[in-house]
Each structure stands twice: as C-alpha cells, then as structure tokens.
Amino acid sequence: MVAQSTTFSAFSATLKRDLLIAFKRRNDLMNPLMFFFIVVTLFPIGITPEREGLREIAVGVLWVSALLASLLSMDNLYRSDYEDGSLEQLLLTPHPLYFMVLAKVISHWLVSGLPLVLLSPILGYVLALPAEAYWTMIVTLLMGTPVLSLLGSIGVALTVSLGSRGLILAMIILPMSVPVLIAGTLAVDQALAGGAVAGHLAIMGAMLAAALSLAPLASAAALRISVS
Amino acid sequence: MVAQSTTFSAFSATLKRDLLIAFKRRNDLMNPLMFFFIVVTLFPIGITPEREGLREIAVGVLWVSALLASLLSMDNLYRSDYEDGSLEQLLLTPHPLYFMVLAKVISHWLVSGLPLVLLSPILGYVLALPAEAYWTMIVTLLMGTPVLSLLGSIGVALTVSLGSRGLILAMIILPMSVPVLIAGTLAVDQALAGGAVAGHLAIMGAMLAAALSLAPLASAAALRISVS
Amino acid sequence: MPATPSTSDSPAANSTPLLAARNLICERDDRVLFAGLDLELRSGEVVQLKGSNGSGKTTLLRILCGLNDSFSGEIQWQGRPIKGHSDAYLSNLLYIGHHVGVNKVLTPVENLRWSCALHEIATDVDILQALDRIGLRGYEESRCMTLSAGQKQRVSLARLLISPARLWILDEPFTTLDVNGVKLLETLLADHVENSGAALVTTHHNLSVAHHLRVLNLDTHVPDETILQPEGGW
Amino acid sequence: MPATPSTSDSPAANSTPLLAARNLICERDDRVLFAGLDLELRSGEVVQLKGSNGSGKTTLLRILCGLNDSFSGEIQWQGRPIKGHSDAYLSNLLYIGHHVGVNKVLTPVENLRWSCALHEIATDVDILQALDRIGLRGYEESRCMTLSAGQKQRVSLARLLISPARLWILDEPFTTLDVNGVKLLETLLADHVENSGAALVTTHHNLSVAHHLRVLNLDTHVPDETILQPEGGW
Amino acid sequence: MAWLWFSKLGSPKWFYELSGKWLPWLAAAMVAVLSVGVVWGLLFMPPDYQQGFTTRILTIHVAVASMSLAFFPLMAVAGTITLVWKMKLADMVVKTAAPLGAWFSALTLASGSIWGSVMWGTWWEWDGRLTSMLFQFFLLISVISLRSALNDNEAAAKACAVLSIVGCINVVVIKYSVDWWETLHQPASSLSMNTGSVNGPEFWVPTALMMLGMYLFLAVALILSIRNEILERERRAQWVQDLARVA
Numbered sequence A, B: 001m002v003a004q005s006t007t008f009s010a011f012s013a014t015l016k017r018d019l020l021i022a023f024k025r026r027n028d029l030m031n032p033l034m035f036f037f038i039v040v041t042l043f044p045i046g047i048t049p050e051r052e053g054l055r056e057i058a059v060g061v062l063w064v065s066a067l068l069a070s071l072l073s074m075d076n077l078y079r080s081d082y083e084d085g086s087l088e089q090l091l092l093t094p095h096p097l098y099f100m101v102l103a104k105v106i107s108h109w110l111v112s113g114l115p116l117v118l119l120s121p122i123l124g125y126v127l128a129l130p131a132e133a134y135w136t137m138i139v140t141l142l143m144g145t146p147v148l149s150l151l152g153s154i155g156v157a158l159t160v161s162l163g164s165r166g167l168i169l170a171m172i173i174l175p176m177s178v179p180v181l182i183a184g185t186l187a188v189d190q191a192l193a194g195g196a197v198a199g200h201l202a203i204m205g206a207m208l209a210a211a212l213s214l215a216p217l218a219s220a221a222a223l224r225i226s227v228s
Numbered sequence C, D: 001m002p003a004t005p006s007t008s009d010s011p012a013a014n015s016t017p018l019l020a021a022r023n024l025i026c027e028r029d030d031r032v033l034f035a036g037l038d039l040e041l042r043s044g045e046v047v048q049l050k051g052s053n054g055s056g057k058t059t060l061l062r063i064l065c066g067l068n069d070s071f072s073g074e075i076q077w078q079g080r081p082i083k084g085h086s087d088a089y090l091s092n093l094l095y096i097g098h099h100v101g102v103n104k105v106l107t108p109v110e111n112l113r114w115s116c117a118l119h120e121i122a123t124d125v126d127i128l129q130a131l132d133r134i135g136l137r138g139y140e141e142s143r144c145m146t147l148s149a150g151q152k153q154r155v156s157l158a159r160l161l162i163s164p165a166r167l168w169i170l171d172e173p174f175t176t177l178d179v180n181g182v183k184l185l186e187t188l189l190a191d192h193v194e195n196s197g198a199a200l201v202t203t204h205h206n207l208s209v210a211h212h213l214r215v216l217n218l219d220t221h222v223p224d225e226t227i228l229q230p231e232g233g234w
Numbered sequence E: 001m002a003w004l005w006f007s008k009l010g011s012p013k014w015f016y017e018l019s020g021k022w023l024p025w026l027a028a029a030m031v032a033v034l035s036v037g038v039v040w041g042l043l044f045m046p047p048d049y050q051q052g053f054t055t056r057i058l059t060i061h062v063a064v065a066s067m068s069l070a071f072f073p074l075m076a077v078a079g080t081i082t083l084v085w086k087m088k089l090a091d092m093v094v095k096t097a098a099p100l101g102a103w104f105s106a107l108t109l110a111s112g113s114i115w116g117s118v119m120w121g122t123w124w125e126w127d128g129r130l131t132s133m134l135f136q137f138f139l140l141i142s143v144i145s146l147r148s149a150l151n152d153n154e155a156a157a158k159a160c161a162v163l164s165i166v167g168c169i170n171v172v173v174i175k176y177s178v179d180w181w182e183t184l185h186q187p188a189s190s191l192s193m194n195t196g197s198v199n200g201p202e203f204w205v206p207t208a209l210m211m212l213g214m215y216l217f218l219a220v221a222l223i224l225s226i227r228n229e230i231l232e233r234e235r236r237a238q239w240v241q242d243l244a245r246v247a
C-alpha cells in the first residue's frame, strides 16, 4: 500500500516540474532576458541616443521594461496546464492549493524574474544610469519583480480559460502593478537625489509580504473558477 | 452536386470568420486600445510627468507602445486555430494559401491595428506632442502598423507549435520591426524639425508594399512547417 | 428504469456506500441536464455511466469530483459530505478526464513523477514498472508530444497502477485505446474492485467486467422540459 | 498477410485507383514506423486502417493528406502525383483528424460556413439540414465551447453531409460518439462509397459497412528493426 | 432568524417587490436634493475670490469624484457575498455596478479635466490622482470585458467577484497618490468641511448637497438596473411570467 505524500513533497514536486519544463523549453530561460534587453534598447532608438537624454529616462525605462517583460512571460504560467488538463489534476490534490500555486509562481519567477534582475546592471550601464543608483535599482527590482509575478498570477488565473488573453490580461495586471512601479522608480530617484531610500524599500517590503500571503490565495480561487 | 468555391469566396469567408470571432470576444475589440493606452501611461509615471520632459519622448513612447501593443495582440492570430485543428483545415484548402493568410492578417489589423491609429491623437495630446507632428504621426502609424502585423504574422506562424510563445515571439518580431520603428520616429522628428517628410513616407510605403507581397508567403510556408 | 440502479446485486449492499450523491440537479444555460439524480457507489462496484452525447456524463463526473459546483444537491464520501472534508475525499480519488493531463514537453516518467507526487509517494521504480505494464516500454524517455493519441492516454492510465486511491472516476478512458489497451484496462478495473475499490466510468462501448458491473443511463433520466427546441430564430 | 490488401473483391479492380501510395517509408526519431508500404484506394471502397497504438496510423493519414512530408515514396491521385497537382487533389479530399477543427467561440453554423467555404459553396440551408441530420438540432446557435465532446465531433462530421469530396480520410471519427452516432456515421460511409466515393478510416472498433470494407493492418507490417528497446539509461 | 432574513434578502423576487416600493421615494428625494444642489452650486454660490466662477464646476467634480471612489469597495463587498453565500442578488450588484462605475470614473475624468483646462491651462496632467483614476477606469472596463468574455454565468460571476476584490488595491492608490507624488492635484484634505478660510459653508454646503444627491442617484440607478437584471435572469420564473401577463 502506497503512502500519501506530504504537502511539502507535493510542493517541491510541482516546483521541480515547472523548472524542468522551463528548462526543457530552453528558450524560456533566455526569453525574458532577451525581451527585456530588446525593449530597453528600443528606447535609445525610438527616443534619444544622447547620454544626457538617456540618463533622464534610464530608471523609468528599466522599470517599465521589467514590468512588460514579466507581463509577457506571465502568459504561460497556467495556460499549457489548463489546456492539457494538468490544472484539473493540480486542483484535485488533497494538499492546500496555496502552496501549489506558490510553487508555480516561485519557479516562474526564478526563470523569468531573477535573470532580469541580474541583467539590470548591464542595461543600467547601457542607459547611462548614474553609478550611485545601481544598488537601489537592483534591490528594488529584486523586491519588485516577485510582486509583479504574484499579481500577474492572479490575472492569468482569472483569464486562463479565455480564448484570447494577451490583452485583457494586461488590462488586469498593469493597473495593479502600478504601485510597484511608482515605489520602485521613486526609490531609485531618491537614491539619485542622494536621499535615504529606507522608507521606500520598507514600502516595497510590505508590498512583497502582502502579495506573498494573499496573491496565491486569490489565484487559487481564480483557478477553481476558471476550471469549473 | 455542390460546386467548388472560388478563391475569393474562400478569402472573404476567412475574413468574415476572423472578424466574427474577434467580435464575439467583445473585449478583443477594446483590448489593444486599452493596452496601448495603459502602456503609454506607464512612461509618464515611470519617467517624468512634466510636459517638457514628455514632449521629448512622446514620439518614441507612442511608437514603442504601438509596437508592443501589436506584438501582444499578434499572439492569438493562429494560436487557437492551431490548437483546435482549424489550421489543418486551412492548409487543406485547394486555394492559394497566400490569400487565406492575407485575410487573417487583414482582419487582425482591422481589429487591433486600426483602432490604435485612431486613438493615437488623444495619446499624442496627453504626451504633449507638439501640434505640427500630429498628421505625420497618424500617417506613419497608418502605414506602419500593417507592416507590424504582417511581420508579426511570420513570427507567430513560426512559433505557433511551440508551447511557450509570448516571448520567443517578441524576440522574433521586435528585431524585425526595428526598421519600421526607426523610419516612423525619424519621419515624425522631421515633421517636428519642420523638414520634409515625403522621403520617409516613401520609405515606409516601400516597406508596406514589400511586406504585403512577401510576408504572407513567408507565413504560409512557416505554417506548413509548424503543422507538419 | 429507476434513477438509482438497484443495488441488490452489489457485493456490500448494507455497508455505507463509498460515494453517495443525493438529489443532484444541474442545468447548463437553462437546459436541465439531470434533476433529482441519486447515485450510490459501494466498494467492489464498477458503475458504467451511459447516455447519448450531451446527456451530461462529463458534467456529472466533474461535479462528483468537485471540479464543477454549478449544481444543487449533496455529495457524500463515506457518509461525510465532501464539502467540509474534501482532503479525506481527494486523497482517495483518482480522476482522469477528456484531457488526460499529460504535459507535452515532459517524458512519461517526468509526467507521472509529478501527477503521482500530488497524491502519493511513488518511486521511479514504481513508475517505470507501471509504464512497462501499460505498454509504453521504450517510450519512457521520449517527449510526450511525440507520442500518439493512444500512447498519451496510456501515460495517464499508468497512474491507475500506482495510485492507492479507492475511487476511480474515468471519463471515456477507452478512447483511442487499441484492442489490447481495452482488454488491459478492463482487467485493471476488475482487479481494482476486487480489492475493495470502486470505479465510475463513462464509455459508449459495453464494458466486460463480469459481475461487478452496474449501468446508470442518464438518458432514461432526463426530465421532460429538456426536449430540445431549435434556439436560433431561423 | 500481404502489404497491399488484395483488391480482387473491390468493385472496380481494373480502373486506375483514386488514391495510390507506393513504397512509403516513414521513420520518426529513428524509429521506423512503416517501410515499403503500398496502398491503393478505389472508388467504392472503404479501407479501415488498423494497428496498435503508436503503429503510425495518424502519421500515415497525415502523410497521405500532404500535411506531413517527413517520408519517402510516392503518392498519386487518379494516377497523377499529388506533389505538382495538389489542388486537384485537395478539392476532392476531406480530412478530419484527432483535432476536429471546431472553433470554441463560434456556433456550429458559423464554424461550418467557414470550413465549407474553404472547399465548396454551401448555403445555410444545406448547413442547417446537415446539422439536423447529424443530431445537433437545437444546438445550431450555441457556442461550441458549451458543447460536449461528442457534440463537437458531430459538428465536424456534419461536413461529410455537405462536401462533394470523393475521398474521405477520417482519423478515429468514432471517438466519443454514442451508439446512434456510430450507426449514423456507418450509414454515411456506406452511402458515400455507394455513389463512387472512397474512404480511408482509422478506428479500433470493427466497422460494419458490409461488403465494401477492406482492412489494412499496420502492425503486421512493421519491419523487425523496430522491436522496441528501452532508450533511457535506467 | 437573522439568517432567514438574510437569505430572504438574497431572493430576487423579494428584492424586486421591496425595491418597487422604495423606488418612487428615492427618486423623488434624489431629484429634490440634486436640483437644489445644482442650482445653488452652479448659480448662487458666490464666486471664489481667487478661483473665480470655475469653483462651481468643482462642486460637481468633487461630488462625482468622491462618488466614483465608492464603486470598487461596493463591488468588493458584493463580490465577497457572492463567493461566500452564492447570493444571486450580490452578483447582480457586481454586474450592474461595473458599467455605472465606469461612467462615473469617466465623468470624474471629464469634469476634472474641464476644471484642469481652466486651472492648469491643460486638459491633462500626469498627476497621481488623475492617473490612478484613469486606471480605475481601465480596471472597471476589464471587469466588464472579463464578464463578457466568460461564457458560463456562474464562472463569470465568481471571476468578476475576485477581480473586484483585488481591484480595491487601486482605490488605496487613488487615495494616497496625492501624497506619494509631488502633485498638482488638490490634497483631499482641502475637502475637509471645517477649513473655514477659503471653503466656507457657502462652498461646502452645496458640495455636500451634490454628494448626497449623487449617492441617491447611485442608489436609484443601481436599483433600476438590478431590476432589469432580475427580470432578465428570472424570465422563466413563474412570478415574472405573471408580471408579464399583467403588463
């Protein structure tokens, strides 16, 4: 007689699986990076190649691109699972859905969010971001991108059963992620102005904590709805 | 005995069908607009709310957002057809595939590209775009967005059989559409500088012509590959 | 024919049923699928759910699994309503639907590792044995997108060999299976109910699992108001 | 059993076959599916393609339709290779695969309007009659995503009633059909071949379309080197 | 007992009849209050010494604006009830409130930017409150299109419930946006009734009247559209059939 699995083993199995899938689709590991890179580079082309001009917009461009990159990458968080029926299996697990969703989001962030954070310094340099802003930028991105992923997961969960999603998804996610954008950019601007950023970081920390605790619940509920 | 359909009737049937689908998914008609709007609004938030600052980046922001909007909306050009098997049926038509693809792209542009062009003046205003640039912007967008859709269709066709597309798509399309972006922004900048824009418009016209004649062929080929 | 199949012939008529549904009512788009449907499933039974296309088989199964709650009525697992005590129920439930839940880029082994881990602890040895028995020998390591329709189906069916669940709910599991596949699955069903399991299966071909079998036909059960009228105004 | 089924019993043995495939070879992931496969299909014949899961039925059908060109060998339509003269072939071909090609948000009518217009001119009257006959009366105007599996299947099968195509290639068309559905489809097949059509059908249950039927079994055809070895190094 | 009343409140029929009784009174009150407010606010309110007659638009603006902030909380509460107790009526509130909210947000934007065109000499500024209001507008649109996109009513109801609960984040943003950004927009504090200096009673009384009128308007509009929704959904129910026969 086989024993029942623990919640933790289910959690880690889900985490492993999603990482494995992402890894098998090699390009998934590259794409968010590439996209981030491309979008960022669009601006010097579209707006202004002068370093002075760039310096002005660097922070904003970085954050907006990060936002869009994570938005685009959200799309396949639940979709393939929904289509091949894996999602039903996920919902039928006896373990709390909170952790399963969390596992999926975490693995998604590891694949799409983290690389982006790691790349940001290079792009900061390309966009002539003043040196003193680097650390703040990295830290804020490090705290901000998980929030984006978590908020995103709600949107995706709500819309996964819709035929056409790309856009309604954007409409749901973007407004919600604006606070993150604001907090992030403000913090970096502060750092540029030489001010103290602790306050802003605290705000972002609070956001992250809230998102971590609530977003998976909302997503779980949304998933149940979409599948039924 | 039923008679065989003409290429034209097949063409128009496909056009009608895609428009119908888009219309049934009401939000598809709104979304590209909304997305365009939202993305545009991200920049003032992220970068600078002052009108002077905005004026500098207005053109670039508009074009980049247009690019991203059409990119996001591309996603469901062939996807659902691929998944439900309609694409196989499309490939098995005795009529030249060129026209079928063309029909799909046209309807897609009508639904996602055109509204975007019509909205652009408003966004031009909120981004404090100087009055003299309006006409050039509209015309360039009017010529540019179809090119984006056409180029996009190639990318989508290539990647339709892949599980995760949002991003690999972006990587294929964005680089290809950079020329459009450049031509468009240059033209508008010219207009701002009070110069003659005929040259730039000619270039964009050439791009459009080329795309119209070649892109559907490429997409058709790509579709065959993806389906087999 | 009565709504509840007469349970006289079932092995343990007097014991409390594993799964019991009382007075289920479900309508989709104000079309009544079934009303006042009662269903009892005791250990040692296979209930085959029959009915014409669109009679509501899949809907019923999904309702029983708790995947779909647009219904009224009560569902009990071993006498306790599943609402409150879902995990006791879910850890004994194995559902395989129209969509088999097999990821395309993963190999059969990797797929099973996950879908098993959601419920029970299964070693790779178990999984490989299961795949072997289900007839996927040699395909353990090839991506599922390269498998044929029937092979995909088999991947999901392999879970039947691993899971300790007592209740199987299978939605047209015989689709795309070849003759051997069908035989194999039937023996699996027989074995399962032999050792005090129970199974609820929808299929259009007539099952041959000897004396355990009971048939519930949804068609003989549809109330009158669902005689269909053309909707569109043509 | 010979590779090419003996055509002695077929109505028009001496006429040139509608569809002829010579010496087809196909391997997927260096696994030979079939080699040196010959196939002849004459008007008035139904050929049932049998074979265990993964034996290559779907692949073969897709090859014959020209949807899949990872093969070697020659395929002829009425004596002319289909490569050059594809549209003559395609306008006489009707293929329904595992994925039925029914859009979820459209209604059955709208779906058929399009999929018919790709080949022939069909009026709404034809379409509605077809839907009626195929047993979707009352569902003409409801979005296909709300249809059951079997009903979706029926939507695609409705094309059989409209299309003038002489060659039908159907991949497991009986899946998810209820008993009446199966009967209906079998009569459709019979009628089709009656008036000089031809059909190539894969299915695991044994067709009952009287004397026209011929069976081609892919299993009896697999060359030896494909005895399967476990690939993964476990 | 209380529970019984609660479930009764959930029943559309009951609500339909009750609201039928209330409606005339509410409507009358609304007309009265609004007309007084408008006349006073637009015609008799003394011109502000610095802001001139344009202050009068502001009475409308402030009323509409503060009103449109009420929608997401409302929908969130109703949504929670939908999710927890599966109460039909609550879902109807969510459904009918969304378009209303969209209109009001649009009105706020419009009135605001009209005022802006006078005060700031521009129709639009990238000001925190304005922008976040714009996003509320978007969110409401997406609530609407989400419902239209989901074909299954049950699912649509719950999905929209979740979305409107989550969407409340944005209301918080709107509230504090003025403090987060260094911003053109009036801090909401200037709304506080007791600031005697500029905004004396002759300013805030009409404003208050306007607000009251707006809330009455909201009530009336909601009830009306909910009644429609009820008839729509219960069209097969016996009592609706009877109504139809009577009419």
Ligand code: HEM
Pocket: E058, E061, E062, E065, E066, E069, E108, E109, E110, E111, E112, E113, E114, E115, E116, E117, E119, E120, E129, E130, E133, E134, E174, E184, E185, E186, E187, E188, E190, E191, E199
């Ligand atoms: C949540 C939304 C909003 C609220 C609660 C709100 C509320 C207010 C309040 C309380 C005032 C100050 C009235 C006074 O002077 O005592 C005000 C003024 C004003 N509002 Fe809004 N408003 C909102 C949105 C908007 C929008 C969307 C716009 C423009 C598109 C706008 C434009 C203005 C302008 C131009 C003023 C005058 C500012 C000044 O006197 O310098 N408001 N609003």
Ligand SMILES: Nc1ncnc2c1ncn2[C@@H]1O[C@H](COP(=O)(O)OP(=O)(O)OP(=O)(O)O)[C@@H](O)[C@H]1O
Pocket: C145, C146, C147, C148, C149, C150, C151, C176, D028, D029, D033, D051, D052, D053, D054, D055, D056, D057, D058, D059, D060
């Ligand atoms: N895209 C692919 N790439 C590589 N191999 C494939 C691919 N598709 C199918 N195969 C292999 O070809 C073989 C035959 O597949 P096919 O779908 O034709 O089988 P089938 O006869 O239709 O089986 P079933 O009865 O289950 O439908 C399978 O063993 C599968 O492994």
Ligand SMILES: Nc1ncnc2c1ncn2[C@@H]1O[C@H](COP(=O)(O)OP(=O)(O)OP(=O)(O)O)[C@@H](O)[C@H]1O
Pocket: C028, C029, C033, C051, C052, C053, C054, C055, C056, C057, C058, C059, C060, D145, D146, D147, D148, D149, D150, D151, D176, E152
């Ligand atoms: N999401 C939905 N919304 C509205 N109606 C639905 C939905 N899903 C199914 N239905 C309706 O419910 C009825 C039963 O569907 P169901 O899938 O349960 O039938 P079924 O018995 O499984 O048929 P099949 O044998 O073809 O699988 C169908 O008539 C269909 O129209």
Ligand SMILES: [Mg+2]
Pocket: C057, C058, C059, C171, D148, D149, D150
């Ligand atoms: Mg079914």
Ligand SMILES: [Mg+2]
Pocket: C148, C149, C150, D057, D058, D059, D171
């Ligand atoms: Mg097959």
